[in-house]
Amino acid sequence: MPELPEVEVTRLSFASRIEGATVQAAYLGKPLRWPLGCEASTLVGQTVGTAQRRGKYLWLPLGGAEQAEQPGLLMHLGMSGSLSFGQDLGARGAHDHFELGTTKGCLRLTDPRRFGAVVWSPSRDRGAAAKLLAGLGLEPFDPRFDGSALHAGLQRRRVAVKQALLGGQIVVGAGNIYACEALFLAGIDPRTRSDRISRPRAERLAQALRTTLANALALGGSTLRDFRDAHGMAGDFQSQAQVYGREGQQCQACFTPIKRLIQGQRSTFYCPQCQRR
DNA sequence: CGGGACGCCTGTGAGC
């Protein structure tokens, strides 16, 4: 589920409401992808800072104001995770595997498949968080991410361009939906070898990726099944998708049937007419 | 090292 737009929509939906709260309790349910890495009691009494996003990770600083190196929780929503935040979230369900009770409300991670994670780290730049964030590519809205940076990154790989986008070593944030959509918007066949993408096409792809992600962000992300922001609001981008999940349906630009293929064990959707090598 | 396959875990929908 959660790609960059969903993670950012989630962050925006609770960050300002939880900021400054004091942690009163922490609950751990079934194991997530990795162990928390500290005792639940370590979190109690900590002050929540400003939630940040890096790629598809959220960083929730704990431990007071503006310390140079404050500890915190690195969170990932995996494939099926979502966060909710509120004063009264109701009874815990079978898929609620982490909760942070605070003076301003309860932050709860619901994640049926448990590919998500909540990991304590002594700081964002050291320990577990640093290790998980190392090697991530540029943020798509970072001014340093432009056609030239994308082109250079693609030149260094020789996988299909779709997989280079998904990998996250060049640019972060695109998952299966938005990688497919951005490639459609840029008119590029997803099977094209990344090092064969010309400079002008890389320029177009960089712009297409930003446009796609910004559009999804504005629509509250994509809700294919269970994505909700921390208020419980569903996203609406899925209704705008041009290729994702539309195998056999007509391309809205040229009426050619959308095709599906498998790349790296994942479905890729594309228009064989609009997208060229 | 780059690249590809695998596995983590649960739910859903299709087909029989």
Add this chain to the structure above:
DNA sequence: TGCTCACAGGCGTCCC
């Protein structure tokens, strides 16, 4: 109705 199977938004790890 009930079973089995394929498949699902991510990504670290293990091989070659």
